[in-house]
Amino acid sequence: MSTIEHTASGKIGKIPIGRRIAEVMQERGDAFSIRAFSERLGINRETFRTILKGERPITLPELEKVTQGLRISEERLRQMDTYKKQGELESLLNANERTKAMMLRAQTLANELVEVSLGQTERCVSLLYLGQAQFYLQQYDDAHSSWMSAMEYAERVSKEFGDSTILYHLTSFLLISFTIRKEYTSIQQTLDVVEGVFAEDPMKMGYASYARMKWHEHRGNIEKAKEYSYIALDYFHQTNDISQIGKAQINVAHFEYLVGNYQKSKETLSFAMSSLKSYDYFYLLAVKDYIKVLLQLSENDAAVQAIEANVSRATEYPDFMGMFQIMKSVALDDPQYAIDVSGDLKLSDNIRGVAYKCLMEHYASKGDAESLMRYYEKVRTFSFKKNEFFEEVF
Secondary structure, three states, X not given: OOOOOOOOOOOOOOOOHHHHHHHHHHHHOHHHOHHHHHHHXXXXXXXXXXXXXXXXXXXHHHHHHHHHHHOOOHHHHHOOOOHHHHHHHHHHHOXXXXXXXXXXXXXXXXXXXXXXXXXXXXXXXXXXXXXHHHHHOOOHHHHHHHHHHHHHHHHHHHXXXXXXXXXXXXXXXXXXXXXXXXXXXXXXXXHHHHHHHOOOOHHHHHHHHHHHHHHXXXXXXXXXXXXXXXXXXXXXXXXXXXXXXXHHHHHHXXXXXXXXXXXXXXXXXXXXXXXXXXXXXXXXXXXXXXXXXXXXXOOHHHHHHHHHHHOHHHOOOHHHHHHHHHXXXXXXXXXXXXXXXHOOOOOOHHHHHHHHHHHHHHHHHHOOHHHHHHHHHHHOOOOOOOOOHHHHOO
């Protein structure tokens, strides 16, 4: 049994033209202060200030003067030259199914956008998208580096323009990145930002509580981690987001299981299964943990019933199917199901390794030394950290 991540996604809008001009001016240095630049353009300083603040629309003659003064094209200033690329990139990153080929294309597009970016907001958005593509390609260190670079811009944008939209998305990704990489020594700054800027936002506070939960679990403080799993669940309940609520319930059940509250874990997983019934993968994850608790409670008949009730739903997820069959071997004290899994090359090495470990423990309990040693040799080809085979998957 293990905890489950809370993920975020979203689309970030276009930068207003006045702010866009102000950001490019800022990058150009003191020679492009409002006073100095407006004088060179021949535009009244206060008029120019209202344009930058978005309080007055910019005329075409004024826009032409600005682009000439900044020495960039109107297309680059308006981001029209990257409009199609950004649209394609957002479609790829927000697709319901993301193939490796799609994410490699997204990474290429994001790198191209980073190279031409101007101003804090555009640089931040491009780096955020690059980090997403890298993350989905499991390039976690690269993704984290991209997001940390973006964070410097996002905090300035929030402070200078009162726009926390990018910061909202970015901090969610960073919290996930910190926890996946188990880099808890540096997470405090991001948590401080989230809990300061977004204290009234239950979704963001749910992410922050999840990160603190993982932090304490990493340090071995299971009771404290369990406390934060409940805090995260409370926040996600406030969002009315059924998917996030279900994931949080899985996490709560995980910690109740770890402290030996198996009945409470079972009850919580029942709620999770109800919450996640429309989300196949996460529903099956809850089912897998539910069956594990039933076996721990020696409710083997109920475990077999749960497995058989969900086999058809698991057909699109071979590893879940394999895990269910291994659990069936345990519930029925019949090794054949695990034997079938161990020989199925279509399954992941992780699942096949769990099957070998299951068989080794089965034959050890039967006093069959020959079979025990045969599967022991197979287990040695896989990398495990714990003895209990159900702890070694997902």
